[in-house]
Amino acid sequence: MSSRIGRAVIGVAVAAMALALAPPTAQAAAPALELPFICGTSWKGDSGSSSAHRNNEIDWNMSGTTGNEDLGEPVLAAAAGTVRWEGGETSAYGNYVEIDHGGGYSTLYAHLDKKSVHLNDVVRQGDVIGTVGNTDGNTSGLSAHLHFEFRNRGGGQSYPDYIRPASFHGDAFDYAAGTETYVSQNCGTLNKAAKSINGDKYDDAIGVDSEGVAWVYYGRSGGGFSAAVRLGAGWGAFSRIAINDSNGDGWADLFAVGNGTLYYWNNRGNATFSTAQEVGPGWGAFEYVSFVDINADNKTDILARDGGKMYVYTGQGGGAFAARSLLGEGWSGLLRHTAGDADADGDGDIWATNSAGDLYFWKKTADGYATAAQVGSGWNGFRQLVAMDVNGDSKADLVAIRTSDNTLWQWLGGGAGTFGKATQIGSGWAGFTLAVN
The missing domain is CATH 2.115.10.10 (Tachylectin 2)
Incomplete structure (x- = not known):
């Protein structure tokens, strides 16, 4: 499905240390994620097959496809936010976009064929941010898929600990099984x-x-x-x-x-x-x-x-x-x-x-x-x-x-x-x- 991906820490944010006697800050609510694909389409996620995965990453392919058959399929924002990072084809993630959802939470969309949004763009849940691709700065011959990460840097964690378990439409991904198939409910009326x-x-x-x-x-x-x-x-x-x-x-x-x-x-x-x-x-x-x-x-x-x-x-x-x-x-x-x-x-x-x-x-x-x-x-x-x-x-x-x-x-x-x-x-x-x- 996916081949080896060189990992580089992208945009590690260092939070300022609070005073020892300051009251604890309330944990920001995590965004309610939807599957990053067209409403009603079926996609299979795989968290266990790639040796390059370090912690809770998911590779997605459209159900029933093989090879590059889903190349060019639209990729949607899993939640609303602002583009905080992006990279090109020569990066370790190929063409990628990272969207900041506030409170330390973000989502990463990697190996895109095309990007539809860029740094500091504001996106709504369900907006098209790119297309499924196979770009990778370290590897050639990668088959098309979307590499997805749900991140939380709010606690000051470093890579790969800040890659957190993801849920879509309230349904937690089955990391124990290593694969799970979803039908996208990314159907918000705004898009x-x-x-x-x-x-x-x-x-x-x-x-x-x-x-x-x-x-x-x-x-x-x-x-x-x-x-x-x-x-x-x-x-x-x-x-x-x-x-x-x-x-x-x-x-x-x-x-x-x-x-x-x-x-x-x-x-x-x-x-x-x-x-x-x-x-x-x-x-x-x-x-x-x-x-x-x-x-x-x-x-x-x-x-x-x-x-x-x-x-x-x-x-x-x-x-x-x-x-x-x-x-x-x-x-x-x-x-x-x-x-x-x-x-x-x-x-x-x-x-x-x-x-x-x-x-x-x-x-x-x-x-x-x-x-x-x-x-x-x-x-x-x-x-x-x-x-x-x-x-x-x-x-x-x-x-x-x-x-x-x-x-x-x-x-x-x-x-x-x-x-x-x-x-x-x-x-x-x-x-x-x-x-x-």
Whole structure:
């Protein structure tokens, strides 16, 4: 699993000695650690196989993988804190990050392939801090894994005594057995994305191919998507397939219209879905629909255009919606629209294109929506325009398929309804339909 790791004491902190007659200082509470991996994924920890281990270290690999099959998998902060140390590929730990949780407690994440955070960065529990790797300054040919340590320097201990036994979601690791498998519960709402099927901070995409088979593409740090994962067949009978969180639990649910009826599939909290539930009929008359939370209650609402009128159906959770209300008129000249949170304020903004391919933006305000602002042009060459947060910064990005060659492109959001330069993130999308929000 792991090979020999040269050990160097990293950042040994020397505490000032208290006066002999001073009252004893209360021991700070240890942080409540969660497994440092994507919510719902299964990982096997090994504390006993490496001869380089000195005291309570754990090497982690994704369950069912061998060799470098889990190389590049996201690594999350086990608890909130501040990055106190980091090192590069030539260090004894390879690329590593140590997060200070206060009270003398810290966690170390080593042999990372990539680092997403750096010295003095503040992180939340569940934030992506890097990816699983095999970097090591002393050893070549190391197989991919995450080397993890839970440290407590509060008592003035030195290495390796300050490496303490770790618990995850309240379950103490079985050091006596030497191995234990966990399913990650690192699912805090702060790192959720409304369109994340696997419960992380990155929105995911669904594409339905010409045979009606639906495929999931999981979002990754920095943008782009994973390789396709088969969701299931039979989706060719549905139109306007959508991804969004209906009940505010941080797991994106599915919606689709079939024969004019809207259906809902609840995410069970492990990237699988319930059987379809009927929401209601009458949805075949709308030219365009978007699923987005416009009132910042973490429950998706629906924007639906009928001719020149835009209606809103306020989400009530569990796939239910209130009766529609009129949002505004004058939308007939705008052929397609999409919605997402442009500025990370919690409520949904709107983008739409006209017949000339110009892109317009409406910012959500306390009184409704601001006047439209043009934020782009040249969009007639693209189809399936979808707003989603692909890089986990809580600001909506755009994803679209270029019609001329069926390649997939992304534009990262700038936070004010505008977008950066186009980046190709895929090819071979002929015959595919992207799910909307």
